[in-house]
Amino acid sequence: MSLGVVFIMLGISLFFNKALMRLGNLMLIAGVPVSIGPTRTMGYFFRPEKSRATGCLAAGIFLVFVGWPISGMALEAFGILNLFGNMFPVFWAIFKNMPFVSTISKNPGSGTRRPSSYEKQDRYSPDRDPYYEDRRGYDDYERNDDGGTNPYY
Numbered sequence: 001m002s003l004g005v006v007f008i009m010l011g012i013s014l015f016f017n018k019a020l021m022r023l024g025n026l027m028l029i030a031g032v033p034v035s036i037g038p039t040r041t042m043g044y045f046f047r048p049e050k051s052r053a054t055g056c057l058a059a060g061i062f063l064v065f066v067g068w069p070i071s072g073m074a075l076e077a078f079g080i081l082n083l084f085g086n087m088f089p090v091f092w093a094i095f096k097n098m099p100f101v102s103t104i105s106k107n108p109g110s111g112t113r114r115p116s117s118y119e120k121q122d123r124y125s126p127d128r129d130p131y132y133e134d135r136r137g138y139d140d141y142e143r144n145d146d147g148g149t150n151p152y153y
Contacts, residue, residue, distance in 0.1 A: 001031030008073075016069040025061050025076075045083070053082030 007024030011017040033041045045054045057079030063072030095101055 001028060001035055004028035004031055011069070012073065016073070018064070018067060018069055021064050021069050021073070025064055029061070050083060053079045055079070057083065 004024045004027030007020050007027060009024075011020030011024055014020065036044075044050070056075050060072045060075030060077075060079055063069075063075060066072075
């Protein structure tokens with residue numbers, strides 16, 4: 001399967017080389033049943049809810065073999081996304097637990113976040129604090145440093 005992916009990527013990078021892409025598709029078609037077994041492959045690809053995605057993948061492979069590699073790869077990509085789209089959260093969870101990736105994924109872009117306009121407001125403003133009236137101060141003018149003239153101290 002990995003050789004199939006390598007040949008397909010090499011075929012794409014060489015301006016959609018038909019021979020390399022055909023060889024990559026053949027290796028992928030042969031590699032999936034070899035790696036997970038033919039019964040599991042048939043059971044997964046021929047489920048009724050996966051029929052549209054399997055059809056797009058098969059049509060894309062057919063278009064690559066016929067000689068239309070760009071259209072075929074577009075259909076294959078659509079089919080693969082529909083077939084394996086529900087597995088992306090699982091792959092992402094596994095990917096996030098890898099040693100180097102976990103440090104990046106837990107703290108992406110630290111220190112680059114700007115405060116929003118909501119955070120820039122005064123701490124005890126009426127827009128931010130529902131108890132603003134209660135926090136302005138008390139009627140204890142005697143304890144203020146300015147002699148009792150500022151009730152909001």
